Amino acid sequence: MKTTRRGVMAGGNWVMDQTKIIDRFPHQDGLANVLKESRGNGGSPYNILKDLSKLGVDFPLYGVGLVGNDSNGNFILEDCRQHGIDISAVEAVDEKATSYTDVMTVKETGRRTFFHQRGANSLLSRAQFNLKDSKAKILHLGYLLLLDELDRLDEENRTQASYLLEDALHLGFKTSLDVVSENSERFRKIVPPALPFTHFLFLNEYEAGKITGLDLRVKTSPNLERFKEAAELLLAMGVKEWVIIHCAQGALAYHKSGKCHVQGSLKVPEKDIAGTSGAGDAFAAGVLWGLHDEKPMEECPSCRGVYCGFLLKVAGAL
Numbered sequence: 001m002k003t004t005r006r007g008v009m010a011g012g013n014w015v016m017d018q019t020k021i022i023d024r025f026p027h028q029d030g031l032a033n034v035l036k037e038s039r040g041n042g043g044s045p046y047n048i049l050k051d052l053s054k055l056g057v058d059f060p061l062y063g064v065g066l067v068g069n070d071s072n073g074n075f076i077l078e079d080c081r082q083h084g085i086d087i088s089a090v091e092a093v094d095e096k097a098t099s100y101t102d103v104m105t106v107k108e109t110g111r112r113t114f115f116h117q118r119g120a121n122s123l124l125s126r127a128q129f130n131l132k133d134s135k136a137k138i139l140h141l142g143y144l145l146l147l148d149e150l151d152r153l154d155e156e157n158r159t160q161a162s163y164l165l166e167d168a169l170h171l172g173f174k175t176s177l178d179v180v181s182e183n184s185e186r187f188r189k190i191v192p193p194a195l196p197f198t199h200f201l202f203l204n205e206y207e208a209g210k211i212t213g214l215d216l217r218v219k220t221s222p223n224l225e226r227f228k229e230a231a232e233l234l235l236a237m238g239v240k241e242w243v244i245i246h247c248a249q250g251a252l253a254y255h256k257s258g259k260c261h262v263q264g265s266l267k268v269p270e271k272d273i274a275g276t277s278g279a280g281d282a283f284a285a286g287v288l289w290g291l292h293d294e295k296p297m298e299e300c301p302s303c304r305g306v307y308c309g310f311l312l313k314v315a316g317a318l
Helices: 044-055 071-081 119-123 161-171 194-195 205-212 223-237 279-294 305-317
Strands: 008-011 015-022 034-042 061-068 086-093 100-106 112-117 140-145 174-179 200-204 244-248 250-255 258-263
Touching: 008 044, 015 071, 034 044, 044 061, 044 071, 044 140, 061 071, 061 112, 061 119, 071 086, 100 119, 140 161, 140 194, 140 279, 161 174, 161 194, 174 194, 174 279, 200 205, 200 279, 205 223, 205 244, 223 244, 223 250, 223 258, 244 279
Parallel strands: 008 061, 008 140, 015 100, 061 086, 140 174, 174 200, 200 244
Antiparallel strands: 015 034, 100 112, 244 250, 250 258
């Protein structure tokens, strides 16, 4: 008897973001004053599952990952419980501390600088994902390039993440993938092996450019034709359904059939934007909500202007 799958399983980076508002970014050996500080959720699965919970979806949410056996790990686990997220596959380990990121934000400009500790996320392996017993419909993995064990290449130049996604594919999951905006040349080694086993690929314009070798901007504006060209290249690399490229000005979703949907950003009053940290994950959460419910791309919440500003506000307010 065919099993009806339902819900989103999200695995990968579980992070505590420790945000500090500073008066200036100092030069080497210099000093900056911390004006305000806070902490909150970070990392792809943590952000997406919490966003989906706050958006009020009616399907189950499952987390997969590793945190440290420490106060930050306890905070993450309790926060997930309060938001109805199944954390039976989020394990607290003694070997490493919970991953965290110090986010230094200059008050006047809003420019951010990140100092990241990979922590327990570096140990996450395929074994943590109990796919055979799961009834989830979508497996979302993020972020490649920031998961040491899953990014590991074997003698066949395949990553452990690619094998994980292949396993999910064979079991009947829809698979979803996101990467981190790392300043390196690793994109073209680590990301392509996973693409033939990915239904939905989420990238910003920088990441899409690093994988394809294309410059997706003209000066400071996005180049729509280059977005399309990058999406076609990524589909040729094996993406099975949708390539979704987003930037500050909007997003392009390109299907393997050639169907293309473009959505500009909604201009939101400054007073209504709590912050932009996690906005990319909030965008992905809205798309995954629609895809889970088998809506046309143009009806996915993140691809309808009425929701864009709300999702950005949710991202900053978590």
